[in-house]
Amino acid sequence: MKQNDEQYILKIEDLSKQFSQKTIFSAININISKGEIVALLGPSGCGKSTLLRMICGLESVEVGSISFSDDEAMDSEVANIHRSVGLIFQKPVLFPHLSVAGNIILGMSKPPSRKLRNEVAEKYLEDVGLSGFSKNSVETLSGGEAQRVCLVRALISEPKLLLLDEPFSSLDVKSRRKIAIETKQILKKKGISALHVTHDPEEAKLISDRVIKWEDLVN
Secondary structure, three states: OOOOHHHEEEEEEEEEEEEOOEEEEEEEEEEEEOOOEEEEEOOOOOOHHHHHHHHOOOOOOOEEEEEEOOOOOOOOOHHHHHHHEEEEOOOOOOOOOOEHHHHHHOOOOOOOOHHHHHHHHHHHHHHOOOOOOOOOEHHHOOHHHHHHHHHHHHHOOOOOEEEEEOOOOOOOHHHHHHHHHHHHHHHHHHOOEEEEEEOOHHHHHHHOOEEEEHHHHHO
């Protein structure tokens, strides 16, 4: 897919990263268009997670640049990055003292009334096949259900870009394939761009519009 600079949501140019004199990666270039889902395919430990942490501002950028579209809700200011970029981790991160709905509501940037909060949470849960789970304890959820709740929490803030750090890797193969397809459908329905990192070639194909191999980026 040809990348049009005027339509990009994310542009990474000549990005490099070092830790204690060790080069993690160097001269990486990636463009992601608005509404596009890109899968970044590479082995564990190659630097994919570090790249995601740099994109969302959790790691510093010393060499190269990361820029976002000039959309009014997204710019290079750290505060706006945090509001406009969602991140889903490899393992579900949920608060056990809160219900499913309670965890989801944490993703709302400006929580409405309690009634409307619950209605919105329930609608999102329907989208991921978890209708009726609002009041459930998160400790009763399966791994796939917990990751769906994390997906809803990320989506409910209406990010411009969603980063997925191998979020299905702890699931069995059948569940990984199923949730990858469902996630793509939801992202497309909501028009959210995404960068999904994985070491699973089949998962990469199922979830994305375009697959980038890590080896092609760093060579």
